[in-house]
Amino acid sequence: MGVCMTATLVETSYREAIGMALAEEMRRDSTVILMGEDVADAGGVFKATLGLKDEFGAARVRDTPISEMGFVGAGLGLAITGYRPVVELMFADFIGVCYDQIANQIAKYRYMSGGQTAVPMVIRAVGGAGLRFGAQHSQTCETWLLANPGLKIVCPSSPKEAYGMIKAAVRDDNPVLVLEHKGLYGNRGEFECGEEGLVDLKNPALVRPGKDMTIVASLAMVGRCLKACDIVAEKGIEPEVIDMRVLRPMDVSPIVASVRRTNRLITVEEGPRVGGWGAEVAAQITDEAFDDLDSPPLRITLPDHPMPFSAPLEDAVLPSAEGIAETIVALHEGG
């Protein structure tokens, strides 16, 4: 578990932050129920839920059969009858086998019933590349469900965000899809725990102030962009970095405010170009800050093909800090 720094400050890994957040919310509210494949006895394949079954018992921390449509749907049944289920998808790619429950049932439930009930449910899905898991176990799936009103979709990029977002998601009365990134699980970071640590599931967050351009990134790309900024700092370039963080409902106002100052936008995401969220951000920013833009928004994405397995190929596919830095420099000089 995390290292206590002060009364409320801790230093933990992303993995531990998730476990802490879940444990605290389960202590706080006895209606919180965890379900998923191997989340109980084994503590999850990525070990985020380790120890929770010991503390909260087998009724509240439940291993499921390999039946995503079944247990995600069961989550909806729990959510509308008095519980707050947190359902884990071992890999985000498995959204494919339960897409209907998320898109057609869970997201639309409250609306179709005319507001008769809330749907306080969390779906945690572990995505992301870099671990050589191949085409079907490396997707972040950030935009698979983007066009589904009624859902919240959030993407924690650090231990702090993971902790605060999961706590907030559990308390949220709406269905929240939390897209975690397996490449971040070992990353460590410091954050305030307790009530102070809650993250509003509302909008993108400024993570590094700057003035020369605005970079918006999500998940593992946030860290790479920060590294890229360190690289370009030597050239005196100071980009501002915003963590996209909340994909749905999408609120670009912090990005607009930033671009009005920096006059340039780069989006960086770990997903194919066509159909990525970068397009949505670019379109909205162009709409709202057209006259402030010195050049068109620039999107860094994965190339438009599935993830290859081979290590050097996977590395070549993923935007690197160095690659991002080159783009930053080119944009800075070009404009």
Added chain:
Amino acid sequence: MGVCMTATLVETSYREAIGMALAEEMRRDSTVILMGEDVADAGGVFKATLGLKDEFGAARVRDTPISEMGFVGAGLGLAITGYRPVVELMFADFIGVCYDQIANQIAKYRYMSGGQTAVPMVIRAVGGAGLRFGAQHSQTCETWLLANPGLKIVCPSSPKEAYGMIKAAVRDDNPVLVLEHKGLYGNRGEFECGEEGLVDLKNPALVRPGKDMTIVASLAMVGRCLKACDIVAEKGIEPEVIDMRVLRPMDVSPIVASVRRTNRLITVEEGPRVGGWGAEVAAQITDEAFDDLDSPPLRITLPDHPMPFSAPLEDAVLPSAEGIAETIVALHEGG
């Protein structure tokens, strides 16, 4: 069936155009196999496949159990072993129950195998609103699968396009998702049949030349945009209308060329705003024709909520010709 105009010109409904295309391709190639719920004996709920079982027999035109994951997956098995399956999803919304097969298996199959095989497969899915079918039977689902390289996604907006795209899709060696629109089934139109009628599944198509702005629309929105143009013609405004037609792979070059002349862009789609393809088009056009744009691209979409059932509410949600006309006028005057 369609009315023969000349040797190669016919006049039919969208529904009949689909049936004609399928029948012709089945005659041409005995490896084409049709599958879906009630497509054989009943000819489909929208009657597009009526008569095909009589002509081609029960082996090639097959009713399936209600098992979308099963029969879409079986389509993949057929496609990689010598057949050309055409699989029907009775409603596009049912993509949700077979999303994994489409996104993770079919789209990635060729790539993951290192190019060992082609995947000549067509998935026809009938989407669209306007018939008071409620939140789960009215979606066009245009962007649910947009972020999946390896798929082609096409959207026929007229009998001509339906005929030509389905023929081309059946001959294509890649998996093609054909998103039809149930509101168009009764629409009639004239087109060249036979080889001349094939549509290249490559790029958007100009459907009405103009000069004052570029409007890009898909499916039922194409017709509404054309009506809107008739309305604004009285005011002397001449928008150019492009049928988006092919969502993936996306080739915006005809739109770029148009915008370079018109300097303005409106996209019109029948889907929620956030996560729509309009954003992708807007982002790409901004990128490629930034200096040609007099104003930011403008997106007309559905509001960001599920489809309500009640008739006047559904009507209020859908972009109307009049509403689109107003936007055109405002943009024209505003700029």
Added chain:
Amino acid sequence: MTIQREFSNRSKQLCDDALIEMYRSMVTIRQFEDEIQRCFLKGMMQGTTHLCQGQEAVSVGAMKTLRDDDYITCTYRGHGQCLARGMPIDRTFLEILGRKGGVCQGKGGSMHLTDFSRGLLGSFAIVGAGLPVAVGAGLSAQLRGDGQVSMTFFGDGSTNIGAFHEALNLAAVWQLPVVFVCENNLYGEYSPLRATTTVDDLAVRAAAYDLPGYVVDGNDVLAVYDAIGDAVDRARRGLGATLVECKTYRHSGHSRTDPATYREQAEVDAWLARDPIARLRSELVEREILTIAQSEAIGSELLANMQEVSHAAGEAPWPDEKVMREDVLV
């Protein structure tokens, strides 16, 4: 495990009033569906609807076994279940017509009737989708420990979709108080069951999860009450889930656009002769619980009310446009 076809005789304990109430409920459902069909023909109703004339015994027999705090999910063919559970006729009608005052404010419609105040957790229009949700409600009941039961209705064709399998397995593994009620009306949309399934009795599928499988005459409301009553009993006593297959028949087509020409007239006639309402009426008359005259009076009284409801719904205003933007998120 083999299929069970004999059940307790709990229906013998039903008092006369209860039996008459069940009769009234079945007639109400029949009239409601007939009236909806008329609304269609008159152009008052748009979209699609899936009527259940001929299947009323399943809804009424099943609901009679439940407590007020039990949970129910059903499908797009769910008017019968909703009405038998007490969803107000007027607000149901308004919803199906998309008018102001509908149970779901006009945002659901015929395929999505929902009434939380009565444990009606929703009508699911994606085949199979309601089953996992009912399993979740069953888990909720088990966790709460108040002896609640979760009951889910679905058709024969729905037993071929993955969600059916996953839901039954989950309910079995966790020994949940769920009653799976399959209304086997012999057809999917237009496909006869034998074209899409190789087993005659769908109840055999229960054995794949080591669950009991019941088969009952779904056109005999008292038999339904007996069989489902046994299943509910098992669930309440913590013995787990049951799959109950009710053999029945829909009098009309799958949906309003379906003339159902794919069915042999002889088959239709045979089933019409087994009309569940006529059968209950005969039994009540025979047992001298009801006279023919009384049954006719009930029919007229209910019909008058139904016509009033229908008329009022037809005159009702449309929903305010603003409701369409509400209830997306809390």
Added chain:
Amino acid sequence: MTIQREFSNRSKQLCDDALIEMYRSMVTIRQFEDEIQRCFLKGMMQGTTHLCQGQEAVSVGAMKTLRDDDYITCTYRGHGQCLARGMPIDRTFLEILGRKGGVCQGKGGSMHLTDFSRGLLGSFAIVGAGLPVAVGAGLSAQLRGDGQVSMTFFGDGSTNIGAFHEALNLAAVWQLPVVFVCENNLYGEYSPLRATTTVDDLAVRAAAYDLPGYVVDGNDVLAVYDAIGDAVDRARRGLGATLVECKTYRHSGHSRTDPATYREQAEVDAWLARDPIARLRSELVEREILTIAQSEAIGSELLANMQEVSHAAGEAPWPDEKVMREDVLV
């Protein structure tokens, strides 16, 4: 329909050379998996891999029943099936290491081994996904009418996902030549079967589709050959699909990161004592088809080759970067 546990004795007809070939094949798979594990420990291999030591008899017994033109799908735990079917060891190794020359050009990896030239239609890493695909290949075989068979391998845990249900039902309804081979190794990832399923013999699930269900000792390669041979026969003769459950055990954990501490040592020991390779060797020695010395020579010969393959793979270049952009569309 009850489970069948007795099968024809077709293995009695296997000639000595065939038996020795099967032995060699099992040893090859074992050595291959051991070598992959070593590559992991040495940091030569990245990502994840799911080894099948202990389950070799299923792959080898099953493949021996097939013709060259038959179709096969398997899972992420598919090295055994691929090698038994003749996927070249060197190109398989290269693929798993992500090197140039791999069967899928390094774009698939351990979880997605595919070899069309041998009817190996792919290893599917999404649980259940391969079954519908195998059904499609079975339909293709039926349409072509050349007596081909489609065989699909999957684990015990995979019988709880919807695709399993849909695939078996489809194969039953269309009477397709598909053989469903369930490798029941008693565990999903870390969950024992009894925690996720209520039936002991998964073969009972065949009855839900009126299909035959076979149970066989999956650690006895000749018994596997007999049982699956019967199923393949049925399929080739147009009698339809069969579900064959092979009871077996994986010696190591689910994947490389799993020490498998959730298993009782007694259970592991009992299964190690039933090692399929040792058992076949004993039988061959007993029947005087092979001497101990010969079996050891086979082991050394194969091992020398395996080490060479592994070494060469470790030295092989990475794929050219351009291949990663190819094969998205035709």
